[in-house]
Amino acid sequence: MIMWGRAVIRAVNLTKRYGTLSAVNGLNLSVKPGEIYGFLGPNGAGKTTTIKMLVGLLAPTSGEAYIAGINVAQDPVAAKSVLGYVPDTPHVYERLTARELLRFVGDLRRLPPRKTEQRIDELMALFELTDRQDELLGSFSHGMRQKVCIACALLGEPKVLFLDEPTVGLDPKSARLVKDVLRAIADAGGTVFLSTHVLEIAERMCDRVGIIQNGTLIAEGTVEELRSKTVPGKEGAAFSLEDLFLKLTGGEEYRDLIRHLSSEGSPSGAEGPGGRR
Amino acid sequence: MDSMWLILRQDLKSLALGRGRTMRQRIGAASLALLWIILGCALGYGTWRLFGYLGDVFGAAPDFRAAVEINLLNASNLFVLTMAILTGMQMTYRTVYESPDVGFLLCQPVPARAVFGAKFLSSFIALAAMTAPWGFPVWLAFGAARGLGAGFYLLTAAAFLLLLMVCHGVISLVLIAAMRFLPGRKLKQLFIAFSAIFGILTVLVSQMLSARLSQSGDPTAIIESLGRGQLAAMWYLPATWMTRAVLGCLRGFGVSGTGGWAALVGLSALSSYASFSLSEKWYLAGWAGRGEEISPAKRKHRKSARTGGLRLQGAYWSVLRKDLTGFVRDPLVWYTAAVAAIGLGFFAYNMMNAAGKGSPVTPDPAEIAILSALMVLMPVLMGGVTSAQTGGVSLSREGDAFWILRACPVGSRELILAKFTYAMLPPLAFSLVFQVFLEFTALPRGRFWLGLIGGVASSAAVAALQVALDVYFPDFSLKVEFGSSGGKGTGKILMSMFSSMAMLALIAVVLLVPVMFRERFGGDAALVLSAAPYALLLALALGLMWFLLGPAARRLKEILTDM
Ligand SMILES: Nc1ncnc2c1ncn2[C@@H]1O[C@H](COP(=O)(O)OP(=O)(O)O)[C@@H](O)[C@H]1O
Ligand SMILES: [Mg+2]
Numbered sequence: 001m002i003m004w005g006r007a008v009i010r011a012v013n014l015t016k017r018y019g020t021l022s023a024v025n026g027l028n029l030s031v032k033p034g035e036i037y038g039f040l041g042p043n044g045a046g047k048t049t050t051i052k053m054l055v056g057l058l059a060p061t062s063g064e065a066y067i068a069g070i071n072v073a074q075d076p077v078a079a080k081s082v083l084g085y086v087p088d089t090p091h092v093y094e095r096l097t098a099r100e101l102l103r104f105v106g107d108l109r110r111l112p113p114r115k116t117e118q119r120i121d122e123l124m125a126l127f128e129l130t131d132r133q134d135e136l137l138g139s140f141s142h143g144m145r146q147k148v149c150i151a152c153a154l155l156g157e158p159k160v161l162f163l164d165e166p167t168v169g170l171d172p173k174s175a176r177l178v179k180d181v182l183r184a185i186a187d188a189g190g191t192v193f194l195s196t197h198v199l200e201i202a203e204r205m206c207d208r209v210g211i212i213q214n215g216t217l218i219a220e221g222t223v224e225e226l227r228s229k230t231v232p233g234k235e236g237a238a239f240s241l242e243d244l245f246l247k248l249t250g251g252e253e254y255r256d257l258i259r260h261l262s263s264e265g266s267p268s269g270a271e272g273p274g275g276r277r
Numbered sequence: 278m279d280s281m282w283l284i285l286r287q288d289l290k291s292l293a294l295g296r297g298r299t300m301r302q303r304i305g306a307a308s309l310a311l312l313w314i315i316l317g318c319a320l321g322y323g324t325w326r327l328f329g330y331l332g333d334v335f336g337a338a339p340d341f342r343a344a345v346e347i348n349l350l351n352a353s354n355l356f357v358l359t360m361a362i363l364t365g366m367q368m369t370y371r372t373v374y375e376s377p378d379v380g381f382l383l384c385q386p387v388p389a390r391a392v393f394g395a396k397f398l399s400s401f402i403a404l405a406a407m408t409a410p411w412g413f414p415v416w417l418a419f420g421a422a423r424g425l426g427a428g429f430y431l432l433t434a435a436a437f438l439l440l441l442m443v444c445h446g447v448i449s450l451v452l453i454a455a456m457r458f459l460p461g462r463k464l465k466q467l468f469i470a471f472s473a474i475f476g477i478l479t480v481l482v483s484q485m486l487s488a489r490l491s492q493s494g495d496p497t498a499i500i501e502s503l504g505r506g507q508l509a510a511m512w513y514l515p516a517t518w519m520t521r522a523v524l525g526c527l528r529g530f531g532v533s534g535t536g537g538w539a540a541l542v543g544l545s546a547l548s549s550y551a552s553f554s555l556s557e558k559w560y561l562a563g564w565a566g567r568g569e570e571i572s573p574a575k576r577k578h579r580k581s582a583r584t585g586g587l588r589l590q591g592a593y594w595s596v597l598r599k600d601l602t603g604f605v606r607d608p609l610v611w612y613t614a615a616v617a618a619i620g621l622g623f624f625a626y627n628m629m630n631a632a633g634k635g636s637p638v639t640p641d642p643a644e645i646a647i648l649s650a651l652m653v654l655m656p657v658l659m660g661g662v663t664s665a666q667t668g669g670v671s672l673s674r675e676g677d678a679f680w681i682l683r684a685c686p687v688g689s690r691e692l693i694l695a696k697f698t699y700a701m702l703p704p705l706a707f708s709l710v711f712q713v714f715l716e717f718t719a720l721p722r723g724r725f726w727l728g729l730i731g732g733v734a735s736s737a738a739v740a741a742l743q744v745a746l747d748v749y750f751p752d753f754s755l756k757v758e759f760g761s762s763g764g765k766g767t768g769k770i771l772m773s774m775f776s777s778m779a780m781l782a783l784i785a786v787v788l789l790v791p792v793m794f795r796e797r798f799g800g801d802a803a804l805v806l807s808a809a810p811y812a813l814l815l816a817l818a819l820g821l822m823w824f825l826l827g828p829a830a831r832r833l834k835e836i837l838t839d840m
Contacts, residue, residue: 057683059839076838081686091677095603101681107595108685113588136606138462139570152681 008033008160008191009054013063016049016215023049025215026063031193031208033159036186038206039195046215047195048088051164054193055085067160081109084153088164090145094138098129098148101137102155109156116155123151127177142169150178154185161185163194167201179205280387284395289402309771313410321414324349328422343530344504347520350419351507354440354516357412359480361444363616365404366473367609369448372400374456374567383561393453393556397549401445405438413437416523425527433523439541440519446548453552456563461571463608470612477616481623483511505531515541592691593698596682600671600699613666614703617659621707624655629718643792646807649723650788653731654781656711660704661739661777668700669743669773672833673752682837689834690826693744697825701740708732723807730811734818735784739777741821745829746776751836787813 007030014027024046031037041047052058054065056076065072072079092101099120106116124130127147137145146169153161161182167175182192182205196202202209203223210220219226328346335342373379373396382392416433451472459465487510511517518537525534588594604610661669675682682692712728722728752769788810 055684056838057680057840059835073838077686077688080684085680085684087680087684089677091680093599093603093678093681095606096599100599100602104595104599105681105685107588107590107598108592108682108687110590113590136570138568 006032007066008068009037009193010066011050011054011063012066014050014053014060014065015062016046016053016058017061022215024053024060027212027215027217029210029217029220031191033191034186034189035207036182036192036194036205038202038209039193039212040197040199040202040209041195041212042197045212047197047212048164049215050212051085051162051193051195055083055162056080057085082158083160083162084156084158086146086149086153086161086163086166088168090142090149090169092137092140092145092148095136097134097136098124098140098151099133101148102152105152105155111156119155119157120151123154126181127151127174143171143174146170147174150181154181158190160191160193163192165196166194167196167198280385281391281394281398284382284387284392285398288395288399312775313406317410317414320410321418323418324353324415325418325421328419332422339529344501346419347504347524347530347532348507350415350524351511351517351520353412353415354519355480355484355514357408357440358444358514358516359477360408360411361404361441362448362473362476362480364407365444365448366452366469368403368407369397369400369445370452370469372396372403373449373452374564379564383564388557389561390553390557393560394553397449397553397556400449401442404445405441408441409437429523429527432526436519436522436538436541439522439545440515442545442549443515443518443541446545446552449552450548450555453556453559453563456567457559460566460569462567462569463571465567466608470608470615474612474615474619478619480514480516481619483514485623485626487511508532515544592682592685592687593695596687596692596695597698600668600695604667604699607667610663610667614663617663617703617707621656621659621711625711625714625718628720642807645721645723646792647789648721649728649731649807650785652711652715652720652722653708653728653735653788654785656707657704657732657735657739657784658778658781660707660736661743661781662774663703663707664700664740664743665773665777666770668696668698668702668740669777670747670752670769671696671699672744672747673769676753679753683840687837689830689837692837693748693825693830693833696747697740697744697822700743701736704736704739705733708736727807727811731788731814734811734814735781737818738784738814738821739780741818741825742776742780743773745821745825746773748829748833748836784814784817787817 009029009031011027011029014024015022016024027046027050029037039047039050049058053060054067054072056065056072056079059073067079068082070079070082093104096104102120102123103116106113106120111119120133121130124133127150129144129147129151132140132144137148140148146166150163150166153163163182166178166182170178179201182194186192186207194201194206206223208220208222209226210217211226212218327349331342331345335345373393376396379392379396383389413433416437417430420429420433452469455465455468455472459468487507508517508521518540520537521532522534522537522541524530524532525537589598667674709729709732712725712732715722715728716725750769750772790813791810
């Protein structure tokens with residue numbers, strides 16, 4: 001059990017309902033400083049909804065979120081000044097250049113201009129955008145925009161960083177770069193909260209992993225803990241986190257279906273979901 | 278062409294049912310439709326009374342009556358033509374090139390022509406719906422006042438549709454060629470904007486020239502120049518073709534309609550057919566290249582910007598700076614501002630013309646009050662039309678990138694003040710320039726500083742109302758580009774525009790109340806007559822700003838933290 005007082009991110013009974021659908025259901029979690037927390041779950045599990053509530057973009061139906069001890073709902077502006085956020089889709093102002101956007105974010109956060117310019121130079125060099133920094137963002141590709149968004153979040157050197165599926169749309173080299181950057185941030189005492197549905201990322205990067213399904217946190221711990229805890233049977237067989245993930249989120253039954261669909265010569269195979277007619 | 282009808286039916290269905298819309302959006306759409314109907318009815322009723330009055334007064338002089346009628350009907354057509362160019366360019370561009378489903382449709386195994394055809398037709402329907410209430414009721418009123426039969430209405434409807442088809446066909450042709458052959462997004466948009474401005478200028482200048490004709494003293498010459506002469510002078514305008522075509526079928530107007538019909542049918546068929554058949558070759562490439570940015574030559578940064586010289590920081594200044602940067606880089610904005618400036622220029626020109634003709638006798642204070650009110654309101658109206666598409670909807674224009682502001686520590690008051698300042702800039706700039714300009718003319722009007730106060734206060738009132746409406750009814754699907762995808766954004770901008778017009782009507786009432794009740798004040802209340810309404814106007818502006826910084830800012834705070 002973590003001491004509440006040390007937690008940088010804390011969710012208490014966080015709940016979001018859309019009509020009858022509970023997108024997030026009584027979520028409790030806490031993240032310590034210097035930790036990379038991986039939020040793992042299938043599509044539609046409630047990852048984005050949770051992150052939006054934690055960063056103060058979405059009001060919870062009930063429950064509370066705290067960032068560095070600040071109640072997000074009560075003082076969103078204070079909470080937002082200590083956190084950085086990267087959304088799942090990198091929408092940017094198409095009529096600004098990359099450098100202008102970063103400068104804009106720096107001014108919004110009232111960072112000292114001289115330091116901002118230095119920091120922009122560093123970040124642009126880091127993400128290999130130095131050559132393109134004076135072009136309009138409208139001409140940037142998805143991955144380049146994603147990198148600009150990450151740079152925006154890193155600009156103010158926030159205590160807490162939230163990233164919603166950060167590596168989606170990035171080429172392997174950039175994805176690797178992002179992972180290294182996040183690790184360095186955590187090592188320097190920063191806190192990183194990232195969501196993903198890619199198991200490999202959770203396995204390789206995260207100090208702790210929470211698995212969410214249908215809005216409920218169904219397991220939490222280090223990858224080792226999760227392995228030892230929840231997968232009995234299959235003695236001796238080396239199993240990956242994928243097995244674990246599928247088992248926990250009830251994905252196992254699809255295995256057979258997929259196998260069934262991909263087996264050739266099966267006359268009823270074309271009737272399943274995703275089948276072609 | 279089955280696939281074309283399929284796509285079109287889908288478009289119309291989603292338009293009519295308003296699928297996927299929230300209650301708030303539906304209420305907005307319904308009230309807009311209602312407004313449209315009211316507008317049409319009001320215009321129809323008003324002109325019906327006017328035509329009836331003409332009949333009563335000039336019953337004995339049928340030639341003169343006909344001339345005045347021709348003049349009115351053609352003026353209404355010219356107005357429709359201006360509207361059609363003004364809105365048609367944007368609307369067709371949006372529907373044909375920016376509808377979100379075009380990308381999906383072009384990937385399907387249907388000819389590009391079918392996709393274009395469907396979008397072409399739905400933009401035509403939208404254009405007809407937008408422009409019809411401004412002109413068609415006038416013709417209906419004319420028919421009713423003259424007691425004409427059903428055939429007249431059918432002919433008028435046909436000719437009216439043909440007129441719109443001519444505009445729409447030519448616009449589409451220009452668009453499809455510009456999109457295909459001009460490189461880079463900016464150049465495309467500039468070309469599109471300037472061809473629209475060119476079209477509007479053509480209409481306005483020919484109107485001005487034909488107004489010159491009627492300045493001779495001979496009554497028969499006046500009749501001639503008012504009526505048939507005007508049609509002859511503007512023979513090259515489609516609006517005139519339509520007037521000729523319909524009136525040619527009536528007795529007593531001495532107009533031949535054959536040429537009108539031929540021109541309308543010929544050009545509408547030719548332009549529609551041409552754009553339709555060229556679309557097979559040009560549409561896909563033009564659509565694919567619509568967002569292409571040409572890499573600018575590397576800009577050298579000012580040293581001060583790089584090293585971070587003195588910059589005003591915080592949400593207010595940075596949002597304002599960001600918005601103004603976007604303003605400067607958006608050709609649409611220049612287009613809107615240019616059209617507004619042209620309109621204002623024509624207004625000033627006409628006023629000076631009228632004043633030049635008037636008697637040299639000193640006008641009475643009431644007249645001066647009315648005139649000064651008009652001088653205050655006109656530039657604010659033009660600025661309001663500009664801000665209705667820029668600052669007045671700039672919260673909506675944050676669009677998908679709004680998360681950047683929402684994720685940063687931004688206070689709602691700072692943000693709303695930045696948007697208010699942005700919205701206020703165009704009317705304020707137009708007002709200041711116009712008031713100073715008036716100082717150099719001999720137009721009779723009130724005191725200079727009253728005009729200034731009036732301009733500032735009405736600009737503030739209009740901007741506050743626009744921003745407040747944008748906060749309460751935001752539409753983040755409004756795109757930063759040439760308007761929005763589909764027809765949704767149009768409604769948003771219209772709401773902003775109408776609300777500023779309504780606000781100006783209210784201001785006009787405020788400014789003219791003392792004139793209406795001047796007997797009560799007695800003859801000697803000159804100061805009350807001139808200054809009191811301006812104080813009232815200032816109070817109105819302050820009240821609206823209070824509302825903006827109070828309830829509207831609280832609503833914005835909700836949007837910032839929960840959406
Ligand atoms: N604005 C919304 N209105 C209604 N339902 C929503 C909304 N946003 C998300 N949901 C629903 O909430 C659930 C969780 O969504 P989300 O948090 O985006 O999942 P993910 O884990 O893929 O990020 C989904 O079932 C989604 O359909
Ligand atoms: Mg998500």
